[in-house]
Amino acid sequence: MDTPTFIAPSSRGVVPHLSMDNLRDHTDISGAYVALEDFVEKGIPHSPVFQQPGPLRSFTSQPSSSFMVLGARRCPPVPAPAINTDHSISILTSMGFRELEVNDFISSTAQLQPDVVIGMVDIPAARAGKNRVPKMVDRTELWLEALLRETSSNGTPTFAPILPVELELQTLYLQSIEDNAEQLAGLAFYDSMLVPDMPAALQGLPRLALDDAGDPRKLLQGVARGVDVFTAVFALEATDAGIELEFEFPGTPLEQGVRPLGRDMWAEREEMKTDTRPMVEGCSCYACTRHHRAYLCHLLSAKEMTAWVLLQIHNSHIMERFFAAVRESIARGTFEEDCRTFDRVYEEKLPEKSGEGPR
Amino acid sequence: MPSALAFELVAKCSTTKARASVLRLPHGPIETPIFMPVATQAALKGLTPEQLEAAGCRLCLNNTYHLGLKPGQAVLEAVGGAHKLQGWRHNILTDSGGFQMVSLLELATVTENGVEFLSPHDGTPMLLTPEHSIDLQHSIGSDIIMQLDDVIATTSPDEARMRDAMYRSIRWLDRCIAEHLKPHPSSSSSPTETYAHRQNLFCIIQGGLDLSLRTECCEEMVKRDTPGIAIGGLSGGEEKEKYCAVVNHCTNLLPEGKPRYVMGVGYPEDLIVSVALGADMFDCVWGTRTARFGNAITSRGVLKLRNAQYANDFSPVDPDCKCPVCAPGMGITKAFIHHLAAKETAGAHMLTLHNVSYLLNLMNEARKAVVRDEYPKFLRETFGKWYQGDKAKFPKWAVDALRGVGVDLLAE
Ligand SMILES: [Zn+2]
Ligand SMILES: [Zn+2]
Numbered sequence: 078m079d080t081p082t083f084i085a086p087s088s089r090g091v092v093p094h095l096s097m098d099n100l101r102d103h104t105d106i107s108g109a110y111v112a113l114e115d116f117v118e119k120g121i122p123h124s125p126v127f128q129q130p131g132p133l134r135s136f137t138s139q140p141s142s143s144f145m146v147l148g149a150r151r152c153p154p155v156p157a158p159a160i161n162t163d164h165s166i167s168i169l170t171s172m173g174f175r176e177l178e179v180n181d182f183i184s185s186t187a188q189l190q191p192d193v194v195i196g197m198v199d200i201p202a203a204r205a206g207k208n209r210v211p212k213m214v215d216r217t218e219l220w221l222e223a224l225l226r227e228t229s230s231n232g233t234p235t236f237a238p239i240l241p242v243e244l245e246l247q248t249l250y251l252q253s254i255e256d257n258a259e260q261l262a263g264l265a266f267y268d269s270m271l272v273p274d275m276p277a278a279l280q281g282l283p284r285l286a287l288d289d290a291g292d293p294r295k296l297l298q299g300v301a302r303g304v305d306v307f308t309a310v311f312a313l314e315a316t317d318a319g320i321e322l323e324f325e326f327p328g329t330p331l332e333q334g335v336r337p338l339g340r341d342m343w344a345e346r347e348e349m350k351t352d353t354r355p356m357v358e359g360c361s362c363y364a365c366t367r368h369h370r371a372y373l374c375h376l377l378s379a380k381e382m383t384a385w386v387l388l389q390i391h392n393s394h395i396m397e398r399f400f401a402a403v404r405e406s407i408a409r410g411t412f413e414e415d416c417r418t419f420d421r422v423y424e425e426k427l428p429e430k431s432g433e434g435p436r
Numbered sequence: 437m438p439s440a441l442a443f444e445l446v447a448k449c450s451t452t453k454a455r456a457s458v459l460r461l462p463h464g465p466i467e468t469p470i471f472m473p474v475a476t477q478a479a480l481k482g483l484t485p486e487q488l489e490a491a492g493c494r495l496c497l498n499n500t501y502h503l504g505l506k507p508g509q510a511v512l513e514a515v516g517g518a519h520k521l522q523g524w525r526h527n528i529l530t531d532s533g534g535f536q537m538v539s540l541l542e543l544a545t546v547t548e549n550g551v552e553f554l555s556p557h558d559g560t561p562m563l564l565t566p567e568h569s570i571d572l573q574h575s576i577g578s579d580i581i582m583q584l585d586d587v588i589a590t591t592s593p594d595e596a597r598m599r600d601a602m603y604r605s606i607r608w609l610d611r612c613i614a615e616h617l618k619p620h621p622s623s624s625s626s627p628t629e630t631y632a633h634r635q636n637l638f639c640i641i642q643g644g645l646d647l648s649l650r651t652e653c654c655e656e657m658v659k660r661d662t663p664g665i666a667i668g669g670l671s672g673g674e675e676k677e678k679y680c681a682v683v684n685h686c687t688n689l690l691p692e693g694k695p696r697y698v699m700g701v702g703y704p705e706d707l708i709v710s711v712a713l714g715a716d717m718f719d720c721v722w723g724t725r726t727a728r729f730g731n732a733i734t735s736r737g738v739l740k741l742r743n744a745q746y747a748n749d750f751s752p753v754d755p756d757c758k759c760p761v762c763a764p765g766m767g768i769t770k771a772f773i774h775h776l777a778a779k780e781t782a783g784a785h786m787l788t789l790h791n792v793s794y795l796l797n798l799m800n801e802a803r804k805a806v807v808r809d810e811y812p813k814f815l816r817e818t819f820g821k822w823y824q825g826d827k828a829k830f831p832k833w834a835v836d837a838l839r840g841v842g843v844d845l846l847a848e
Binding site for chain 2: 088089090091092093094095096097098099116119125128129130135136137138171350351353363367368369371372374375376378379381382383384385386387
């Protein structure tokens with residue numbers, strides 16, 4: 078997998094709105110983040126994913142080329158009401174909240190065989206107070222050590238989670254990660270601001286950002302900080318809100334003014350209802366080459382689900398192109414300069430969400 | 437009257453009344469018997485037009501009532517019709533809008549002038565006349581357009597109303613034809629070119645379950661010489677025996693050289709029995725609607741994939757199906773669809789794609805059987821698979837209807 082890149086936060090194993098044939102035919106997404114909580118409503122080992130002979134990849138019929146990252150909770154997780162314990166966390170399944178035993182999570186990796194598993198974290202639903210933080214760090218450390226004992230024998234590449242608390246508060250934990258560095262395949266950041274502050278011994282490991290960048294500028298800042306793989310939740314949220322993304326890297330300056338990062342099709346569906354230009358002129362995605370704004374506007378007005386399918390195809394394409402251009406820019410050695418160009422060319426923020434989403 | 441189609445019979449079953457044809461329409465040829473998926477608002481529930489095309493669909497439906505509301509006639513005119521709106525290179529059939537109005541709007545009333553209703557936007561009184569329906573379908577630009585008819589539920593006990601509706605449908609057909617024979621605005625090169633040279637108007641036989649009314653309606657409408665003929669007013673919950681009697685009766689009276697479309701019919705059993713009774717074209721929303729409830733239409737019958745029994749079933753949705761969902765390379769299982777059903781729209785999209793593919797393919801297989809002159813064998817094999825060989829479970833109405841056209845479904 079070429080980095081920097083993004084993987085799609087999946088829902089129940091699918092990229093939202095995309096049937097497997099559309100995912101295959103119209104996107105080139107490098108991989109998916111998959112949450113165990115999406116698969117264990119009947120517990121472990123009774124849930125269907127454990128009843129089939131193959132790994133998680135075959136249960137969700139993911140192509141073998143797709144990079145599959147497994148974590149315990151969704152990205153981002155829905156806050157769970159119950160408190161985590163020394164040996165379990167509170168999760169949300171399709172049948173409600175329940176407990177996920179740390180040992181069950183660990184043992185499941187042998188069968189699920191993801192390309193990467195992220196160590197389980199103890200992050201409480203409410204903001205952790207002064208006394209809670211040391212407990213978070215201790216548990217996460219113990220859980221990672223237990224996971225590594227399992228994955229070092231079953232061969233699942235393992236990423237150590239980095240907690241979203243100040244670095245000084247997890248010094249001991251980082252120390253233990255350093256001690257285990259040889260067994261680790263990478264680091265997963267719940268707060269990617271911490272990336273540059275990693276100890277030297279961990280600098281060689283790939284870095285996955287699980288926090289949402291929120292917009293492309295922050296993605297670029299993340300790249301500059303050294304993030305290799307993003308989860309980029311904002312792109313999916315844009316789709317749900319009826320927003321088409323339209324940024325490129327580094328972008329072509331306008332003679333006057335700045336370019337928008339995206340367009341709220343939902344809000345502009347009246348103005349564009351007879352506009353037969355592609356959603357984004359020059360875009361080579363399926364939605365833009367075969368359909369036009371008028372159709373998108375009609376589908377959104379009529380609340381036809383195909384609207385969100387087309388938006389997802391387009392938005393994924395924009396993200397794929399963006400990261401491809403970032404990689405080229407780094408290879409050319411012009412990344413910093415290109416980031417300054419991007420800053421000048423584009424508006425500060427994505428449009429505010431006004432759409433209601435497909436559901 | 438002029439038409440924009442050519443109907444070529446390719447084969448006739450030597451036992452039943454089943455036929456196979458090539459119907460050449462403005463956006464390319466189609467083969468009958470045919471199932472037409474319903475893309476109500478210019479999209480088929482979560483599928484892209486390209487997916488529908490890849491499934492083999494070459495003629496789909498749009499609903500005039502819905503397109504008239506959204507995006508509206510002005511937008512349709514501005515973008516150049518429904519094909520351009522949805523990026524669909526193949527054929528489109530539209531209904532008249534009348535049936536949807538009467539069934540969706542409680543306050544719709546039928547007068548001689550047309551269907552009166554209150555606008556769902558602002559409640560103002562509006563009127564859909566035969567002329568307006570045709571005008572709207574001209575703006576849509578569909579390859580096959582339907583007359584406005586007066587549809588009464590076949591289960592209605594009011595015989596006088598049924599009779600009135602039949603006669604009114606004939607009078608409305610005349611008004612639709614007059615509207616359809618107006619010169620096409622862009623016909624400057626040949627001043628005599630009318631809409632009828634570009635789009636095909638189908639009449640709709642009415643008359644409820646009363647065969648003598650149906651006879652009269654067939655005779656009157658056949659005289660009007662529309663390019664195709666629909667049998668309407670069915671699929672409203674009437675007994676299947678009576679449904680079959682009406683279809684069988686009408687096809688006996690209709691000219692051989694025109695396509696016959698039974699409106700609103702789409703259960704797999706109804707399709708292959710109706711083909712045996714001489715019908716060529718069908719549409720139904722059931723296949724797509726039932727997909728959204730997690731039900732798969734398969735060669736082994738309808739499977740309710742939300743049921744617990746499928747949670748651990750790691751076989752394909754239908755091993756005999758060649759759609760992208762069932763294709764072996766995809767590796768999608770019943771268990772995965774169960775996992776997604778009613779929780780992720782992508783799950784519904786995949787089941788919709790499968791169900792539409794199944795119904796399209798069912799009609800393709802029926803057609804091949806007619807061409808081979810093996811339609812009775814096809815009927816026995818298909819029913820046998822649906823009911824896992826248990827003939828006691830075959831529906832009596834289907835057995836009786838097929839016996840009427842010379843097929844004993846229960847024979848070895
Ligand atoms: Zn595009
Ligand atoms: Zn299939």
